[in-house]
């Protein structure tokens with residue numbers, strides 16, 4: 001199950017799982033569900049795997065519970081959950097409103113937790129599961145104008161450790177992947193901006209931004225039995241941003 005799978009990193013993760021033969025559930029905001037449905041048809045055709053599409057808005061715990069129940073009616077088990085959906089909003093902390101704070105933290109941290117809780121209930125019944133949070137380098141180091149985003153992603157990284165400790169006895173592994181800037185269709189223009197490149201590339205020792213495939217490869221590794229001894233880990237995919 002991949003959240004926010006209609007575009008960007010989520011779509012690439014879904015493609016990697018489909019390519020490796022997994023049946024997948026894609027979730028997307030109701031207003032963007034069409035993107036996920038087009039993607040689902042393409043993956044089904046290309047890889048011959050089963051792909052379900054479900055509307056999901058992480059701002060509503062009721063919606064989360066309804067979505068997981070509806071998936072459970074159609075599939076035997078959810079073995080892997082990729083919490084990819086997330087939002088960002090840039091604002092100086094001094095002028096940040098309560099509404100802006102809630103928007104980011106409610107989706108990135110609160111909604112992600114409640115979805116994880118619902119899916120974990122089914123994993124507990126099957127005595128196995130692998131959960132991956134897509135966090136960020138902003139959850140590891142601080143950066144200007146990112147207060148709610150950084151706080152929510154740091155929260156996700158530590159939530160990963162807590163849940164890993166709590167659910168290991170159920171055969172559930174919980175890990176995080178923390179990317180640096182990733183070039184996607186949505187942000188390609190910003191990443192190409194000379195000023196943006198001048199400011200940010202020198203902070204990355206490998207001197208390049210990530211591509212969605214870098215993230216999908218790491219997620220696939222952590223999700224499968226190749227990483228059967230790894231839980232509670234935050235795999236930082238940042239070209240070295242956080243080590244200097």
Ligand SMILES: NC(=O)c1ccc[n+]([C@@H]2O[C@H](COP(=O)([O-])OP(=O)(O)OC[C@H]3O[C@@H](n4cnc5c(N)ncnc54)[C@H](O)[C@@H]3O)[C@@H](O)[C@H]2O)c1
Pocket residue numbers: 003004005006007008009010028029032056057058059083084085086087088107134135136137178179180181182183184186187
């Ligand atoms: N692109 C980057 O540079 C970068 C860097 C570090 C981390 N990340 C993280 O990677 C993840 C994917 O980012 P992306 O660049 O592909 O962005 P994106 O905007 O293309 O994808 C985010 C997805 O989340 C979905 N979403 C938004 N609000 C939602 C809600 N309320 N409920 C359910 N789904 C919702 C969107 O519809 C979209 O499909 C995010 O968690 C982001 O924070 C991205």
